[in-house]
Amino acid sequence: MSLKINIHHIREDKSGQIKGQFSIRPQELDLPAPKDIWHPLIFDFVCTNAGDLYVLEGKLKSRTSHQCSRCLLPVEIPLEVDVHEQFSRHPDKEDEDIHHFIGDEIDIAEVLRENVILSLPIKPLCSPDCRGLCPHCGTDLNQASCDCKPQSVDPRLAVLEKLISK
Numbered sequence: 001m002s003l004k005i006n007i008h009h010i011r012e013d014k015s016g017q018i019k020g021q022f023s024i025r026p027q028e029l030d031l032p033a034p035k036d037i038w039h040p041l042i043f044d045f046v047c048t049n050a051g052d053l054y055v056l057e058g059k060l061k062s063r064t065s066h067q068c069s070r071c072l073l074p075v076e077i078p079l080e081v082d083v084h085e086q087f088s089r090h091p092d093k094e095d096e097d098i099h100h101f102i103g104d105e106i107d108i109a110e111v112l113r114e115n116v117i118l119s120l121p122i123k124p125l126c127s128p129d130c131r132g133l134c135p136h137c138g139t140d141l142n143q144a145s146c147d148c149k150p151q152s153v154d155p156r157l158a159v160l161e162k163l164i165s166k
């Protein structure tokens with residue numbers, strides 16, 4: 001299946017619309033490694049003839065698998081991306097926000113790919129208040145506590161702490 005929208009029958013119909021849905025396998029968008037974080041995607045869209053432009057609006061839904069960046073447990077993150085893109089057949093439309101296309105088919109693979117990558121979580125978390133692992137003993141602080149004390153920044157204080165705890 002190709003990720004193309006054929007606009008032939010709304011070419012002469014200003015404000016004419018094409019609605020549809022694509023079911024997309026991650027391979028079709030050539031998403032970056034690691035491959036196993038990706039799941040199938042659904043894209044619901046409306047493509048509108050806006051005169052000089054075709055406006056693509058839609059919602060892309062999927063989920064991605066990660067490791068929590070604090071406690072390293074597996075976590076699935078829902079992906080929901082609002083897509084808003086503009087396409088034109090006129091190459092003289094000098095605007096980096098407008099994608100150029102030729103003929104009757106708009107290939108949306110590349111714009112969807114960009115939208116997905118931009119919406120990836122930078123630091124995936126299992127929950128916003130995940131307490132993570134103790135950096136000293138590795139205890140999962142969501143499950144248990146440990147006896148490690150936070151290290152003093154100032155070495156003179158560390159010496160004092162030692163004296164006091166004797």
Ligand SMILES: [Zn+2]
Pocket residue numbers: 068069070071072073125126127130131132
């Ligand atoms: Zn976590």
Ligand SMILES: [Zn+2]
Pocket residue numbers: 134135136137138139146147148
């Ligand atoms: Zn610890």
